[in-house]
Amino acid sequence: MASVTYESVTKQFGDVKAVNDLNLDIKDKEFLVLVGPSGCGKTTALRLLAGLEEISSGNIKIGERIVNDVAPKDRDIAMVFQSYALYPHMSVYDNMAFGLRLRKTPKTEIDRRVKEAAGILGIGELLQRKPKQLSGGQRQRVALGRAIVREPKVFLMDEPLSNLDAKLRVQTRAEISKLHQRLETTFIYVTHDQTEAMTMGTRIAVMNFGLLQQLDTPQHLYDFPANKFVAGFIGSPAMNFFDAKITGARDDLKIDAGSFQLPAPANRRDKLAPYIGKDVTMGIRPEDVHDSDYIPGQMSTSVIGAQVDVMEPMGSEIYLYLLSGKHSFIARVDPRSQGRPGKKLDVAINLDHVQFFDKQTEQAIR
Ligand code: ATP
Numbered sequence: 001m002a003s004v005t006y007e008s009v010t011k012q013f014g015d016v017k018a019v020n021d022l023n024l025d026i027k028d029k030e031f032l033v034l035v036g037p038s039g040c041g042k043t044t045a046l047r048l049l050a051g052l053e054e055i056s057s058g059n060i061k062i063g064e065r066i067v068n069d070v071a072p073k074d075r076d077i078a079m080v081f082q083s084y085a086l087y088p089h090m091s092v093y094d095n096m097a098f099g100l101r102l103r104k105t106p107k108t109e110i111d112r113r114v115k116e117a118a119g120i121l122g123i124g125e126l127l128q129r130k131p132k133q134l135s136g137g138q139r140q141r142v143a144l145g146r147a148i149v150r151e152p153k154v155f156l157m158d159e160p161l162s163n164l165d166a167k168l169r170v171q172t173r174a175e176i177s178k179l180h181q182r183l184e185t186t187f188i189y190v191t192h193d194q195t196e197a198m199t200m201g202t203r204i205a206v207m208n209f210g211l212l213q214q215l216d217t218p219q220h221l222y223d224f225p226a227n228k229f230v231a232g233f234i235g236s237p238a239m240n241f242f243d244a245k246i247t248g249a250r251d252d253l254k255i256d257a258g259s260f261q262l263p264a265p266a267n268r269r270d271k272l273a274p275y276i277g278k279d280v281t282m283g284i285r286p287e288d289v290h291d292s293d294y295i296p297g298q299m300s301t302s303v304i305g306a307q308v309d310v311m312e313p314m315g316s317e318i319y320l321y322l323l324s325g326k327h328s329f330i331a332r333v334d335p336r337s338q339g340r341p342g343k344k345l346d347v348a349i350n351l352d353h354v355q356f357f358d359k360q361t362e363q364a365i366r
Contacts, residue, residue, distance in 0.1 A: 001185055002063040002076070002153035003028045004049060009058035011044050018044040020210035022058070031180045031187045033201035035194060036233070041210040042190045046156050049188070050079050062154060078147035079156040082163060084139045086131040086146075092118075093127040096145045110149075117148040120182065121175075137168045144179070154186045161196065173199060194234050198222070206230050228362040231283050231355055237319065239355070240289075240329035242282040246275040255282055255354075259325025260304040265351045271365050272356065280365065283355035286319070286330040292346040294334035301348035308339045322347065 006024040010017060019041045026032045034042040047053040049060055051072035059066050067075050086095050093114055100110045118124045121141040131139055140160060147155055160176070161169045177200050180187050191197055197204045198218045206213040206221065206229075214226040225231035231239050244257040246264070250273045253264035262282075264272050272280075290296065292303050309328065310321035313335070320331045320339045331347055339345040356365040 001028050003061075004154055004186060004188065005059075005061040006045070006049075007059040007061070009045075009048060009060060010056045011041075011048055011053060012056040017210045019048065022210075022212055024205060024212065024215065026186060026188060029184050029186055031177070031189065031200060031202045033197040033204045034188065034190045034207060035192065035197035035201075035204055036207035036213075038192060040207040042192075042207055043158055045207070046079075046158055046188065046190050049075075049154075050077060050156055051075055076153040077156055078150045078152040078154075079158065080143050080147050080160045082159040084131070084143040084163075086139060086142055088131050091128050091130060092123065092134070092142050092145075095131070095142055096127075096149050099146065099150055113149040113151070114145070117145040120148065120179065121145050136164055137172060140164065140172060144176075148179075148183070152185070154188065155183075157187065157189045159191055160189075161191075176200065195236065198234065204234075206233060208233075224364070224366065225283075225355065226364055228281060228283070228357040228364075231357070231364070235285055237286050237330045237332070239283045239285050240327075241357075242284070242327055242329070243279060244282045245279050246272050246277070248276070250276070255280075257282065257324075257327065259327060262302045262304070262349060262351065262354070265300070265354060267352075268354075268356065268365075275356075275365065279359045281357040281359055281362070283357060284329070284349055285353065286332045288350040288353045289322070289329065289331035289333070290348045290350070291320075291331075291333040291337035291339060292348045293338070294336055295348050296334070299350045299352055302351055303346050303348045306345055306347050308341050308343050308345050311339060311341055320345070 004026040006022045009019055009022040011019040034045055036042050048055055055068055059068055062075060096114045097110045118127055121144060123141050161172055164172060173196060201218060203217055204221055205215045208229050214230045221234050242257045244255045247256045248254040253269055253272055255262045255264055295301060306322040306324045308320055309323050312319040317332050318335055318337050320333055322329050322331055358365055
């Protein structure tokens with residue numbers, strides 16, 4: 001159990017700053033997810049902590065100890081990779097015991113730890129098998145088991161679910177969350193998948209181009225994205241963006257998106273007033289666009305006309321691809337909606353959840 005701190009950590013490969021001035025305080029026992037698109041630097045951030053890459057500048061601390069110059073094997077961490085990296089000629093038992101044998105752990109202690117980890121992961125029956133006799137999901141458990149027996153202070157996981165099929169991935173996701181609760185150890189988990197990040201992380205660090213964009217709880221990231229990148233990355237289907245202009249007077253602000261106009265949400269007037277006459281980016285999540293015949297609960301809405309382009313019934317809801325002037329956007333509407341391709345449909349926008357971003361800086365206006 002330990003906290004982990006990145007202090008102004010930069011990693012440069014030639015001209016590329018894979019990690020750029022990263023400051024991150026990860027609390028003891030936290031499940032922190034590093035998420036971002038391919039190439040954003042999340043794996044590099046993890047490898048720097050594991051000691052598999054050397055830091056260009058800054059410090060990494062595990063607990064109170066600066067580990068920049070500590071050998072990987074002495075950092076008291078265990079890493080689980082996307083490729084399970086099991087030794088093919090060794091049994092499951094020996095794969096799990098291998099690291100402990102290298103450390104000259106007594107035999108009885110190895111046996112206790114391997115059996116306990118196998119029990120936690122439900123692979124007690126498989127200990128004598130070779131990796132090639134296991135399914136992908138079972139191999140991933142062995143890889144997790146090998147990490148658990150080390151009883152590390154910090155678990156690092158780099159896309160550990162990406163080789164599993166969709167169903168197994170959802171199942172293993174929940175198992176890793178349970179494992180975290182049971183082991184009460186710090187977990188740092190890398191993924192490009194926002195759903196994994198949202199469902200597993202106690203906090204999420206969103207990265208792009210080597211830079212930390214926002215560090216927050218899943219709900220806060222979703223409700224209050226710091227900038228347009230985070231707003232578009234978190235949530236599925238992604239947030240709709242509209243070019244719009246702020247018009248009108250301070251106490252009667254309007255958002256003019258060309259083909260439709262919305263009144264400015266009352267609680268946003270003060271922040272939007274300096275933008276009168278200026279262009280902004282407006283963000284509306286698909287779940288905040290409703291068929292006007294089926295508006296759930298109490299919310300302050302504004303109705304606009306749209307044309308249905310494509311309809312995707314999902315069972316519990318319908319995704320509608322809508323057109324309004326030059327804008328195309330997605331709505332997640334009630335399954336009773338009669339919106340059909342080629343037909344007109346009035347949709348209600350939940351004004352309480354509309355987001356605004358500065359056109360130049362792309363930072364949230366809030
Ligand atoms: P992915 O999800 O695709 O693995 P990532 O977010 O984990 O992406 P990194 O692997 O950390 O990204 O890479 C960040 C940047 O650093 C990329 O531009 C990558 O090309 C570069 N990079 C990573 N490792 C090296 C290396 N050993 N030598 C040169 N450039 C590297």
